[in-house]
Amino acid sequence: MNTQSNSVSQSFEANGKAPAAMLATRPVYWSIRREFWENRYLYIAPLAVASVFLFGYLISVIHSPGQLRTLLVLDSAHNHEDISGPFDISAALMMGTAILMSVFYCAEALHGERRDRSILFWKSLPVSDLTTVLVKASIPLLILPVLVSAITAVMQFLMLLLSSLVLLGTGGNVAPLWANSPVLQMSLLTFYHLLTAHAIWPAPVYCWLLLVSGWARRATFLWAALPVVAIGGLEKIAFNTTYFATLVGSRLIGSTAPAASTDVFPSNPMTHITPAAFLASPGLWIGLAVAAIFVVAAARLRRYQGPI
Amino acid sequence: MTVIEARGLRKSFGSTIALDGVNLRVEEGRILGLIGPNGAGKSTALNAILGLTSYQGELKVLGRDPWTERDELMRDVCFIADVAVLPRWLRVSQALDYVAGVHPRFDRAKAEGFLAKTAIKRTRKVRELSKGMVAQLHLALVMAIDAKLLVLDEPTLGLDILYRKQFYDSLLNDYFDRSRTIVVTTHQVEDIQHVLTDLMFINRGRIVLDCSMEEFESRYVEVTVHPEQATAARALKPIHERQALGRSILLFDLKTDLKLDHADRSQLAVFGDARTPSIADLFVAVMGNQSDQTQGAAI
Numbered sequence: 001m002n003t004q005s006n007s008v009s010q011s012f013e014a015n016g017k018a019p020a021a022m023l024a025t026r027p028v029y030w031s032i033r034r035e036f037w038e039n040r041y042l043y044i045a046p047l048a049v050a051s052v053f054l055f056g057y058l059i060s061v062i063h064s065p066g067q068l069r070t071l072l073v074l075d076s077a078h079n080h081e082d083i084s085g086p087f088d089i090s091a092a093l094m095m096g097t098a099i100l101m102s103v104f105y106c107a108e109a110l111h112g113e114r115r116d117r118s119i120l121f122w123k124s125l126p127v128s129d130l131t132t133v134l135v136k137a138s139i140p141l142l143i144l145p146v147l148v149s150a151i152t153a154v155m156q157f158l159m160l161l162l163s164s165l166v167l168l169g170t171g172g173n174v175a176p177l178w179a180n181s182p183v184l185q186m187s188l189l190t191f192y193h194l195l196t197a198h199a200i201w202p203a204p205v206y207c208w209l210l211l212v213s214g215w216a217r218r219a220t221f222l223w224a225a226l227p228v229v230a231i232g233g234l235e236k237i238a239f240n241t242t243y244f245a246t247l248v249g250s251r252l253i254g255s256t257a258p259a260a261s262t263d264v265f266p267s268n269p270m271t272h273i274t275p276a277a278f279l280a281s282p283g284l285w286i287g288l289a290v291a292a293i294f295v296v297a298a299a300r301l302r303r304y305q306g307p308i
Numbered sequence: 309m310t311v312i313e314a315r316g317l318r319k320s321f322g323s324t325i326a327l328d329g330v331n332l333r334v335e336e337g338r339i340l341g342l343i344g345p346n347g348a349g350k351s352t353a354l355n356a357i358l359g360l361t362s363y364q365g366e367l368k369v370l371g372r373d374p375w376t377e378r379d380e381l382m383r384d385v386c387f388i389a390d391v392a393v394l395p396r397w398l399r400v401s402q403a404l405d406y407v408a409g410v411h412p413r414f415d416r417a418k419a420e421g422f423l424a425k426t427a428i429k430r431t432r433k434v435r436e437l438s439k440g441m442v443a444q445l446h447l448a449l450v451m452a453i454d455a456k457l458l459v460l461d462e463p464t465l466g467l468d469i470l471y472r473k474q475f476y477d478s479l480l481n482d483y484f485d486r487s488r489t490i491v492v493t494t495h496q497v498e499d500i501q502h503v504l505t506d507l508m509f510i511n512r513g514r515i516v517l518d519c520s521m522e523e524f525e526s527r528y529v530e531v532t533v534h535p536e537q538a539t540a541a542r543a544l545k546p547i548h549e550r551q552a553l554g555r556s557i558l559l560f561d562l563k564t565d566l567k568l569d570h571a572d573r574s575q576l577a578v579f580g581d582a583r584t585p586s587i588a589d590l591f592v593a594v595m596g597n598q599s600d601q602t603q604g605a606a607i
Contacts, residue, residue: 030409037402038395118395121446123360126382127410303378306360307393 027127031135032143038112039105042139046148049097050155053090057159060086061166084268087156087181091190091267094155098148099198099253102140106206107221109136110214110298110305117307133210133299137291140206145194153187186267193266196278197254204287205252207294214298217308251287258283309336311457311489312357316365319352319513326352327363328513334506336456337486341500342493343591344510350493353510354461357491358387370456383413386450387459391466394442396435400428407449419452422482440471447475451483458483460492464499472496476503497587509591511598517590529560530585531576541579548593559585559593 036042110133113119122132160181164174199206212224232245250256258281262272278284310333317330326349334340344350355361357369359378367374372381394403400423408416423430426444434442443464450458464472476499484490494500507524509517519527533541533556542549546558560576576582585593 027410030406033402033409034406037399038397113395116395117390117393118398120389120393121395124358124382124387124389124450125407125410126379126412128379304362306355 027131028135031127031132032138035135035139039108042101042105042144043147045101046094046097046151049093050090050151053093054155054158054162057086057090058162061163084181084186086159087186088265088267090155090159091152091186092265094148094152095190095194095198095266098144098194102144102199102206103209105139105144106136106209107213107224109139109210110302111216111220114214114305114308119302119305119307128299129302130296130299133214133295133302137207137210137295137298141199141203142195145191145199149187149191149194152190153183156181156183156186182269185269189267189269189271189273192273192275193259196259196275197257197266200284201254201257201259201287202251203291204294205248207291207298211294211298211301214301214305256283310334310368311336311338312367312369312491314353314356314365314367317353317356317367318364319349319356319361325513327356327365329365330510330513330515332508332515332518334489334491336489338505339484339490339492339503340506340508341497341504341587342491342508342510343497343587344493345595348510349513350510351461352513354387354389354459354491354493358385358389358459360389383411384456385459386453386455386457387461388446388450388463389459389461391443391463392439394434394446396433398434399430400432400434400437400445401430403434403445403449404430407453411453413454414449415452415454419448422448422451422478440467443467443471443475447478451478456488458488458490460490460494462494463492464494464496472499476500479503497591501587507587509594511595516598517594524587524590525584527561527563528585528590529562529573529576529582530557530589531560531579531582532557533579537579541576544576548589548596550589550592557589559589 113122160178160183163177167174167177209220209224213220216223228245228248232242232248235241235244257278258274259278260266260271260273261277262270264270312332312334314330314332317327317332318325319327328349330349330353332353342350342353352361356363356367357374359369359374359381362375369381370384374381398406404416404419407414407419423445426441426448428437428441428445434445437445447463464475467475479490480503492500492503504521506520507517508515531541532552535554535556538556541556541558544560547561548559550557558579562573573582
């Protein structure tokens with residue numbers, strides 16, 4: 001990429017004109033690279049969680065290979081949940097990691113560059129404030145769901161491989177295991193759930209954090225939470241209701257997203273996903289509109305901001 | 309071509325007036341030194357030029373309004389706003405990749421060439437480099453950008469004299485040509501005396517001196533006078549006088565002084581060695597007179 005992009009820029013330089021198409025996409029690509037250089041936890045954390053879980057899983061299958069075999073000889077449909085149990089736990093763990101990373105990333109995103117004064121360097125280059133803020137918003141809204149789902153898929157495939165090896169080693173039959181663990185299907189469901197319930201649905205929460213991180217001089221979380229506590233408290237005292245707090249809370253944990261209609265674990269193949277209902281729900285579009293306002297406000301704010 | 313043109317540039321922060329009607333004009337191919345005491349409005353002026361702050365009044369940089377057309381302007385303008393603004397986690401190779409990626413006018417080979425002359429390794433992170441090396445790295449990145457205007461705000465603050473000298477040497481030898489324009493502010497005025505083509509003093513948000521270096525050299529004369537000749541010399545109305553080793557050092561402005569004109573350099577030579585003052589000495593003289601005037605006005 002480097003040599004290629006370099007020769008591209010040189011050839012443009014030779015022509016002496018600034019090509020609009022190149023300028024539109026390349027700053028976006030390199031801004032995303034920058035986020036991963038700056039925030040290495042974005043890939044280290046999910047890889048670490050996946051490795052630790054894999055190690056634990058390895059110990060469990062080696063420790064009691066018989067348990068898995070007993071489960072598999074019983075009626076497979078009945079025992080699906082027992083077999084897929086570890087897969088569900090692994091997916092849940094990875095989703096939890098993704099949510100935690102998103103929250104902490106957003107609270108830091110526009111704060112770190114002001115704290116270390118590097119905003120003066122970034123602003124000396126032809127990358128607009130809107131591009132910078134949009135790229136930062138895309139990390140929790142799109143890139144992390146893709147990345148974490150991919151890591152989860154690889155991890156679950158390795159889990160399947162590990163149990164198969166152990167089963168083969170102890171003379172068991174691997175066919176029922178593979179039949180009950182459709183890794184590809186589970187991965188796609190994990191991705192769908194992460195993207196809808198834990199990225200797009202809580203977008204206003206993430207973008208609010210992003211906005212506050214660009215405004216607060218310190219204690220981003222405090223300033224981000226204070227209005228929620230204030231409005232929630234006001235509502236409770238004035239009307240004795242908790243709609244606002246419930247609204248924010250449910251957005252954050254994604255519990256009200258109309259992304260699936262069955263009450264099973266989201267990566268369970270029995271899940272009935274409802275993307276049409278999700279896309280048709282006014283809550284989604286209201287949330288996205290609010291998120292867009294926060295993003296635009298954060299971009300406007302960055303124009304006025306210097307080092308702190 | 310006029311690179312920067314400001315008319316009645318004003319900026320205030322609450323009740324503090326940072327820029328109080330600044331008029332300035334910088335032509336292409338000039339190296340302007342903007343000199344002023346702390347809090348004089350230097351950085352505010354530069355920030356306005358770079359579109360980092362809003363302002364009142366009229367300002368055009370390369371024909372554009374820097375506040376409303378900042379994104380377009382940044383393709384032709386480059387700046388080092390301060391020492392040590394490179395993020396500490398950035399690797400040297402990443403810095404090259406990033407700037408090459410986002411800047412259409414960046415010549416990577418040129419930057420690599422500059423870096424090859426330094427001891428900076430490609431795999432190092434900024435936090436592992438010394439302060440002087442960080443400045444070298446930043447300069448290497450900036451010099452490889454084919455910008456029309458380069459703005460340097462205290463680019464060598466805290467660096468030792470070797471790095472400072474090298475910094476301005478490479479700026480002059482490897483970067484500057486008549487099609488580029490450089491604006492620099494620094495407190496280390498002795499470093500840039502022979503670098504500048506134009507000189508501006510700013511104090512309390514106003515430009516108090518604006519001249520080219522040719523004008524500076526023909527207009528200001530410094531003479532060291534023996535005590536017995538001091539009275540005669542003072543009659544020629546120096547703009548500033550200071551004492552050193554029992555002698556008086558008098559600074560004359562040949563333009564504003566009614567008794568003197570350019571031909572009268574010889575008149576000063578009789579008192580002693582007449583020479584061009586340093587920017588620092590002129591600065592002290594001009595700023596000293598400024599504060600005298602304000603004090604006088606206050607009384």
